[in-house]
Amino acid sequence: MNQQEYINAGKDRFLNELLDLLRIPSVSADSTKNADTAKTAEFVAESLRKAGADKVEVCPTPGHPIVYGEKMIDPNLPTVLVYGHYDVQPPEPLELWESPPFEPVIKKTELHPEGAIFARGACDDKGQMYMHVKAFETMMQTNTLACNVKFMIEGEEEVGSANLGTFCKENKEKLKADIVLVSDTSMIANDIPSIDVGLRGLSYMEVEVVGPNRDLHSGVYGGAVANPATILCKMIADMHDENNHITIPGFYDDVNIVTDSDRAEMAKAPFSVEDYKKDLGVNEVWGEKGYSSVERTSIRPTLEVNGIWGGYTGEGSKTVLPSKANAKISMRLVPGQNSVKISNLFKAYFEKAAPSYVKVKVTAHHGGEPYLTPTDSVPFMAASKAMEATFGKKPIPTRGGGSIPIIALFEEVLGLKSVLMGFGLDSDNLHSPNEKFGLFNFYKGIETIPYFYKYFAEANRK
Ligand code: BES
Ligand code: MN
């Protein structure tokens, strides 16, 4: 059997296995799900063993375990290190799911006429990670594995990969490879293949604004004491100016400016602002003056409120002037910027901007650095040729808006570049209710990955 025949014969089984994986609620942020998260790690380990990997282990960490496995066929061949994550984002708000998040169903949609799997983690990243396991199985079973391969699948990506850096530092020899291959990003459309060549960095902050020493009756005290919720809203609103530039002093100082010719090149990638608005149900797009929607979500840094709370938010009404108000605010960073520096700038700004009638507290959560894949490199070309082989079209290099902080660390700690060959779509509802992953995308990924190994091995032949 050749690869395609093997994949065709295994289609239903591959899918059913993925559905089983999606049924385990590996929500890394939720400690009440720790047993399920551990079970998911075992599932992944077992699937690697069955696919033919050696030395498969579930490596404990102070947080969730890391799954490792390898197949070394020849020391003279290059080694691909596959990275992915088996943890998922919390599914809430549950009432907005059309079917329960951990009971996967297959439904057809406009963008996925062949059907899509609806479940938390379907695209990010269980479905995309599992493509690598099945592609590996296919290469093993058809005697076509062209490179050595190592798998490192973690369970803490969605909570900042706190323990993966240490794992890499402690296992440099074991993780020795020539390239990191990752499918945890998206492409433009099923008929417009693309490869992410950029990830943004991240600074994640939490702020608290404190007013009076206790909640107060809003009739008795309101109007005479500053309301921390009002102050917080004003402070947040002031962080963008009338051009939607971020007002934190020094915020843009280190931003690498993208040349006009590179911007012109980027603008050639198909993008319809009308379709974008329609998909999101907004009348107008918004953002930093002077930049397109694509640029605003790729080459420019941003600041977003991720959550805001304070006072009474339960059923009915309660007339209260809250003692405090809080927000979680994150900033996406671009090459040149450094997450520690930006977090410090934010803290200094927020503390200084606070009026004297409130106190503020600023804490930094996890962060991460931006990353760029060199497009004139052997691994990028191998990924490009692989997608061209299965899509019949050259993929367009694009820069994504999301972050995978560990990718910059792979370069720092392991000296390895990464290729981000993702098969999801931005509209697959990652982190949102009704997350999905197209069956077309799942199978296309499984077909494409072996070509990467083939072209990468050919280019590295010693
Ligand atoms: N897979 C995503 C990142 C992503 C998605 C990159 C789509 C490009 C396109 C990843 O799982 C993720 O969600 N990362 C987080 C950061 C993390 C520290 C929580 C993010 O981008 O918010
Ligand atoms: Mn992911």
Ligand code: MN
């Ligand atoms: Mn994610």
